[in-house]
Amino acid sequence: MPKEMLGPLNFPIHRFVLGEFEVTAILDGSVRLGISPPFLLNESDAEIDKIAKCANLSSEKLENNFVPVVINTGHKLILVDTGFGSLGRKMGAGFLKERLMQAGYQPTDIDIILLTHAHPDHIGGLYEDGELSFPNAQIMMGHREFYGWQSGERIPEQRAENRDLFLKFLSPLEDQIRFLNDGDEVVNGVTAEAAYGHTVGHMMYRIRSDNHELLIWGDVANHYVFSVEHPNSLVGFDDVKDEAVTTRNKVLNGAADSGVLVLGHHMPFPSLGHVQRIGDSFKWVPATYQLRVQ
Numbered sequence: 001m002p003k004e005m006l007g008p009l010n011f012p013i014h015r016f017v018l019g020e021f022e023v024t025a026i027l028d029g030s031v032r033l034g035i036s037p038p039f040l041l042n043e044s045d046a047e048i049d050k051i052a053k054c055a056n057l058s059s060e061k062l063e064n065n066f067v068p069v070v071i072n073t074g075h076k077l078i079l080v081d082t083g084f085g086s087l088g089r090k091m092g093a094g095f096l097k098e099r100l101m102q103a104g105y106q107p108t109d110i111d112i113i114l115l116t117h118a119h120p121d122h123i124g125g126l127y128e129d130g131e132l133s134f135p136n137a138q139i140m141m142g143h144r145e146f147y148g149w150q151s152g153e154r155i156p157e158q159r160a161e162n163r164d165l166f167l168k169f170l171s172p173l174e175d176q177i178r179f180l181n182d183g184d185e186v187v188n189g190v191t192a193e194a195a196y197g198h199t200v201g202h203m204m205y206r207i208r209s210d211n212h213e214l215l216i217w218g219d220v221a222n223h224y225v226f227s228v229e230h231p232n233s234l235v236g237f238d239d240v241k242d243e244a245v246t247t248r249n250k251v252l253n254g255a256a257d258s259g260v261l262v263l264g265h266h267m268p269f270p271s272l273g274h275v276q277r278i279g280d281s282f283k284w285v286p287a288t289y290q291l292r293v294q
C-alpha cells in the first residue's frame with residue numbers, strides 16, 4: 001500500500017555518561033550555508049571543489065548545526081551556550097529550550113550558563129520574549145570576551161549588529177556575571193581555558209570526571225572538514241583571524257596528541273569525536289560506540 005513521505009527525521013538529543021557526570025548534546029537547529037565564504041577563504045574554486053569531493057560533500061552548500069550542551073555533575077546542572085533563541089527560529093534554529101524539556105530538564109533547573117563567546121548562535125537563547133530563559137542560572141563567561149565586546153575595540157565592522165546584541169543582552173547583567181580567566185575552575189571537574197581568535201576572548205571548557213575527559217571547544221574549528229583538515233585556512237566567522245589560526249592549530253595538536261573526546265558546537269550532530277593527525281593535517285573522527293563500552 002502506498003505510504004506518504006514523512007520527510008527527514010533526525011533525533012536532536014544525545015546523552016552519554018562521562019565518569020560520574022551525564023552530558024547531553026542538544027541540537028538547537030541547522031541552517032544551510034555556502035562554503036566560501038565563510039570557509040576556505042584562501043583557496044581557489046578548483047581547490048574547494050577538490051576538497052569537498054574528497055570528503056563526499058557538496059562544493060556549494062554545507063549544513064551548519066548548533067549544539068549547546070548540558071552537563072549534570074550530580075551537584076550542578078550546567079548549560080554550555082544557549083543557541084539562537086528567537087533570533088534563529090525563522091532559519092531553522094532556536095529550539096534548545098523545548099528540546100531541553102524533551103531531554104528531561106526544565107529551564108529553571110539550569111544552575112550555570114557557561115558561554116564560550118558572544119556570537120548570536122551562542123547567546124541568542126539567553127532571553128525569550130524579553131525574559132531570561134533560564135532564570136535561576138548564574139552566567140559565566142570569559143573576562144576578556146565580555147570586556148572586548150563592551151569596549152568595542154578589535155570588534156570587526158561586520159559584527160556591529162552582534163555588538164548591539166551584546167550590549168542589549170549581556171551588558172545589563174555585568175554585575176551578576178562571573179568572569180573567567182584561563183585555568184579557572186568553574187565547578188569541581190570543569191575548567192575554563194583561553195582559546196582566543198574566533199572572538200577576542202573565546203573560551204573553551206574541559207570537563208573531567210573519574211578519569212574521563214571531554215573538551216568542549218566551542219568554535220575553535222567550525223567545520224569538520226573545511227576547518228579541521230585545513231586549520232590554516234582563514235574563516236569568515238573568525239573575528240581575529242590570525243589568532244584563530246594559531247589557536248586552532250594548538251587545540252587540534254593537543255587533541256590529536258592526547259586523544260581527548262571533543263564536543264564541537266558546529267561539528268555534525270551529536271558533535272562528538274576525536275582528532276586524528278594525518279601527516280601535517282588532521283581528521284575529525286566521529287565517536288561511535290566508544291562511550292557505551294567504557
Ligand SMILES: [Zn+2]
Binds near residue numbers: 119122266
Ligand atoms: Zn558558533
